Amino acid sequence: xxxxxxxxxxxxxxxxxxxxxxxxxxxxxxxxxxxxxxxxxxxxxxxxxxxxxxxxxxxxxxxxxxxxxxxxxxxxxxxxxxxxxxxxxxxxxxxxxxxxxxxxxxxxxxxxxxxxxxxxxxxxxxxxxxxxxxxxxxxxxxxxxxxxxxxxxxxxxxxxxxxxxxxxxxxxxxxxxxxxxxxxxxxxxxxxxxxxxxxxxxxxxxxxxxxxxxxxxxxxxxxxxxxxxxxxxxxxxxxxxxxxxxxxxxxxxxxxxxxxxxxxxxxxxxxxxxxxxxxxxxxxxxxxxxxxxxxxxxxxxxxxxxxxxxxxxxxxxxxxxxxxxxxxxxxxxxxxxxxxxxxxxxxxxxxxxxxxxxxxxxxxxxxxxxxxxxxxxxxxxxxxxxx
Amino acid sequence: xxxxxxxxxxxxxxxxxxxxxxxxxxxxxxxxxxxxxxxxxxxxxxxxxxxxxxxxxxxxxxxxxxxxxxxxxxxxxxxxxxxxxxxxxxxxxxxxxxxxxxxxxxxxxxxxxxxxxxxxxxxxxxxxxxxxxxxxxxxxxxxxxxxxxxxxxxxxxxxxxxxxxxxxxxxxxxxxxxxxxxxxxxxxxxxxxxxxxxxxxxxxxxxxxxxxxxxxxxxxxxxxxxxxxxxxxxxxxxxxxxxxxxxxxxxxxxxxxxxxxxxxxxxxxxxxxxxxxxxxxxxxxxxxxxxxxxxxxxxxxxxxxxxxxxxxxxxxxxxxxxxxxxxxxxxxxxxxxxxxxxxxxxxxxxxxxxxxxxxxxxxxxxxxxxxxxxxxxxxxxxxxxxx
Numbered sequence: 019x020x021x022x023x024x025x026x027x028x029x030x031x032x033x034x035x036x037x038x039x040x041x042x043x044x045x046x047x048x049x050x051x052x053x054x055x056x057x058x059x060x061x062x063x064x065x066x067x068x069x070x071x072x073x074x075x076x077x078x079x080x081x082x083x084x085x086x087x088x089x090x091x092x093x094x095x096x097x098x099x100x101x102x103x104x105x106x107x108x109x110x111x112x113x114x115x116x117x118x119x120x121x122x123x124x125x126x127x128x129x130x131x132x133x134x135x136x137x138x139x140x141x142x143x144x145x146x147x148x149x150x151x152x153x154x155x156x157x158x159x160x161x162x163x164x165x166x167x168x169x170x171x172x173x174x175x176x177x178x179x180x181x182x183x184x185x186x187x188x189x190x191x192x193x194x195x196x197x198x199x200x201x202x203x204x205x206x207x208x209x210x211x212x213x214x215x216x217x218x219x220x221x222x223x224x225x226x227x228x229x230x231x232x233x234x235x236x237x238x239x240x241x242x243x244x245x246x247x248x249x250x251x252x253x254x255x256x257x258x259x260x261x262x263x264x265x266x267x268x269x270x271x272x273x274x275x276x277x278x279x280x281x282x283x284x285x286x287x288x289x290x291x292x293x294x295x296x297x298x299x300x301x302x303x304x305x306x307x308x309x310x311x312x313x314x315x316x317x318x319x320x321x322x323x324x325x326x327x328x329x330x331x332x333x334x335x336x337x338x339x340x341x342x343x344x345x346x347x348x349x350x351x352x353x354x355x356x357x358x359x360x361x362x363x364x365x366x367x368x369x370x371x372x373x374x375x376x377x378x379x380x381x382x383x384x385x386x387x388x389x390x391x392x393x394x395x396x397x398x399x400x401x402x403x404x405x
Numbered sequence: 406x407x408x409x410x411x412x413x414x415x416x417x418x419x420x421x422x423x424x425x426x427x428x429x430x431x432x433x434x435x436x437x438x439x440x441x442x443x444x445x446x447x448x449x450x451x452x453x454x455x456x457x458x459x460x461x462x463x464x465x466x467x468x469x470x471x472x473x474x475x476x477x478x479x480x481x482x483x484x485x486x487x488x489x490x491x492x493x494x495x496x497x498x499x500x501x502x503x504x505x506x507x508x509x510x511x512x513x514x515x516x517x518x519x520x521x522x523x524x525x526x527x528x529x530x531x532x533x534x535x536x537x538x539x540x541x542x543x544x545x546x547x548x549x550x551x552x553x554x555x556x557x558x559x560x561x562x563x564x565x566x567x568x569x570x571x572x573x574x575x576x577x578x579x580x581x582x583x584x585x586x587x588x589x590x591x592x593x594x595x596x597x598x599x600x601x602x603x604x605x606x607x608x609x610x611x612x613x614x615x616x617x618x619x620x621x622x623x624x625x626x627x628x629x630x631x632x633x634x635x636x637x638x639x640x641x642x643x644x645x646x647x648x649x650x651x652x653x654x655x656x657x658x659x660x661x662x663x664x665x666x667x668x669x670x671x672x673x674x675x676x677x678x679x680x681x682x683x684x685x686x687x688x689x690x691x692x693x694x695x696x697x698x699x700x701x702x703x704x705x706x707x708x709x710x711x712x713x714x715x716x717x718x719x720x721x722x723x724x725x726x727x728x729x730x731x732x733x734x735x736x737x738x739x740x741x742x743x744x745x746x747x748x749x750x751x752x753x754x755x756x757x758x759x760x761x762x763x764x765x766x767x768x769x770x771x772x773x774x775x776x777x778x779x780x781x782x783x784x785x786x787x788x789x790x791x792x
Contacts (some may be wrong), residue, residue: 020739024730024752025452039433046430046453047686049732049748049761065412066433068452299434303743312739321742325712343411345436352407352699355708356690361436365411374436382769 020317026050027315028068030088030112032075032103036362036372037094037291037307038063040299044307050315055084062363076102085112092116092268092314094290096124115314116216116289117266124289128169128199134284137263139256141284142275147198153187160202166190169197178234204283206275210243212257213295214270215309218316222309223257224302225324226250229273229294235370238393239294239330240386241301245276252282260287269310271295293332293372300358300379301328326379329389331397333374335367341402343367350399351376356389357396367402407704409436414702415455417475417499418442419462419490423749423759424481424678424694425450427686431694437702442471449750463489472499479503479655479701481677483511502701503603503676504653511676515556515586521671524650526643528671529662534585540574547589553577556584565621591670593662597630599644600682601657602696604706609696610644611689611709613637616660616681622757625780626681626717627773628688632663639669647674656697658682680719680759687745687766688715713743713766716776718784720761722754728789730754737786738763743776744783754789 026049031038034056042052042063054063055071064070069087073080076099085091085106091114093103100118107114124130131144143160147153156164162184168177180203181190191198209231213224228243229236243250257272264270264287271292273285295306304312304320312319333345343364351359361374378393380386413436418425421443429439429450441450442458451457456474460467463486472478472493478501480490487505494501511517518531530547534540543551549571555564567590568577578585596618600611615630616623630637644659651657651674658679660672682693691699691707699706720732730751738746748761765780767773 019733020735022732022735022748024748024750025447026748026750042453043430043433046426046750047745047747049746049750051452060412065438065455066429066453304745318736318739320739323742345409346406348407348409349705352705352707355710358434358691359436360434361409361411361413363411363413363433363436 022049024049027089028053028087029311029314030084030091031055031063031094032081032084032091032098033094034058034061034063034067034070035094036062039066039362040296040360041094041291041307041310042066044305045311048308048311050311053084053087055080060365065363075099078102078106081106082110085110088112090115090314092310096121096288096290100125115267116264120265120289123263124287126169127167128197130287131199133263134260137259139259139263139284140282142204143202144199147191147200150187150191153181153191153200154184156200156202157181157184163203165201165203166194167199167201168194169199171196204275205278207278208243208245208276209273209285210245210253210276211271211273211292211294212253213292213298213306214257214261214272215313215319215322216261216264216267216270217313217319218267220319221258221261222319222322223254224295224298224306224322226253227294227297235334236293237332237334238390239297240390241297241324241328242386244386246280249276249280249282256282256284260284264289267313267316269295269306269313296360296375297328297330297377299360300377301325326382327384327386327389328377328379329386329393330375330377331393332372333376333397333400335369335371335373335402337367337369337402340366340368343373344402345373346401347399351396354378354392354396356380357392373402411436413437414476415440415474416698416701417471417478418450418481419468419471419478419485420481421445421448421450421454421457422481423449426453426749427683427747428481428678428694428697429453431692432698435695435698437698440471440474442467447752452750462486465489465493468493469497472497475499477502477701479697483508483675483677487512502654503651503657507652507676510650511674513556514554515584517674518586520650521647524646526646526650526671527669529591530589531586534578534587537574537578540568540578540587541571543587543589544568544571550590552588552590553581554586554588555581556586558583591662592665594665595630595632595663596660596672597632597640597663598658598660598679598681599640600679600685600693601644601648601659602700602706602709603648603651603654603657604700605654605703607706608645608648609706609709610641611682611685611693612711613640614681614684622721623680624719624721625777626684627777628684628715629711629773631773633667636663636667636669643669643671647671651676654700654703656682656693656700683747683762684715684717684764686747687764688712713769714771714773714776715764715766716773716780717762717764718780719759720763720784720787722756722758722760722789724754724756724789727753727755730760731789732760733788734786738783741765741779741783743767744779760789
């Protein structure tokens, strides 16, 4: 039996960026409080969090303070240190969700892929890379190009290097400092993702989203994806298999490839709410952030049903160099029916930085391609520079 | 041209109760920050506001500090002191919305009704009360019962006394300490309300809500109201006439009577987001709180369109005496698809106090009476006491 009190339960969140901010926005109606830990003073989550502890993501004293104030610890960045979290959780008795062991699995892409493959999750062919010969052998086996990936530390496409030919193997390996792995390059029809929720004795999946990347950065998501019913069902099945490998409650962003012949292959996993799930705030019955709060607290999950087809466009700072954050011409967004602005409150615009997003939701029978068109127009209308 | 910066504009809000809390929740995605002023330490809005200034609602030093930190001042309680606000706004140059003159009009129900009548707003017959003879004269003119009302300080039905016969006039007048007025008792078919938004050169109205009161306390709201199209249109027309008397931007809750022959009469006005508009968070394209933030900042208003029929049930503390706030059996709410819980984070349950609310939204063609049934079931399922 779930009982609410005042003050409500407190989530201690490692990381206070936009994910922490949207988590705090979603937690408040449930009477749930959020304290974030982030090294940047006045981080994006700070204005709507109960408090911010200013400390590095792996700062032991800071995380101990966070644990002391929290009923449950969670994180909104993969950079959270699994060993520190595990130790502090054991010492203080404050649970961590997802479990640090999950971070350990995900942090090393080679370990991750091996465990997923063992669990029956379809992954692109891959192998460990010790030297350039391994890359050349991969090209022999899978054909060129192949994708060389740093085993640790990469996200948003960072640390990923396509290798076009055997002659490029040495240079590519050098550019990826540290341990690496190599994967077959997947020719895909589209990139899709499932936002999946690991609850207490229950699992929920949001409707399949379709992701449009440019230069490996997520630009847009549309829901529902333009995949067939069968492909969508297969994606949910794969997502459930992925969760079977993940230990601990919470939201997971599961990025997938849909191949031209309708197969689903795993691409990446984020053990946290994911950019490709931001559409759920307006588009689903409960948002991924509300679900994350419910899940880590061990509360019943909410409905993941679609409310309306929705398109999301990220607002990436198109600036030449760092400057004070500023978004101009937002009236177009504010005036468009069904459009919703999310500004993350970052102090500085850096080239390509995610500064916010716009969603456009339609009627229940709206054409998602038309919504995408509108979202793109709105994204083009706003500017980060003086013009 | 609207430009967003970081940190975004700050709303200085007199009052930090549930309205301030939901305002802060809605302001955050827009990059708008909220500072509240409230005498209760750790008031409901505190966990999601940038800051709370602990001071009485009419504390001049506190409000000056609020004005210094804010781009615009607003209030979430009618108890805000119009004279203090006006003086500080003039001194500091920080605008106040709605305008203090509006508070002045609304604070005195006799002045309010006179100004509204002059503007062509249909109001129940009323007259000033200087002594018991005026009440008896009203009974002669309007028939018994009549409604005796304190001219100032009343809300949620407080200060309203039905007078059944001339013999009760003296006692009734005594129970209303201070200046009073008397109104004809309106036999109504239903109580409805329009949440109206006064923007910068634009006005918006949300779809008509139907309110179910018990003992003059709002228990439930359903949207759309079960009124005819013609009655609804008349209600929007009256709401617009009401706004013509109100000075300053912001959201107004306009409570109306629908008479058995389909006439609309004004009941009460709240110059702020209103309990009967909480359904807009899930049920409308933009919530009344988002609209209030947009309006007071002079930004374009959002769409007020209905997303889905919605029923709201208030969670009123059914306790015998004050106790620590606690809500049990919330699982039923959390598990019901389309249901959303809003817990206000008040520290103490007092008999009859509004502690939160539940909304139930359906598909676009859902039957609102069935939604009301579900909302009532959920309201009955949760308990404030140990059982």
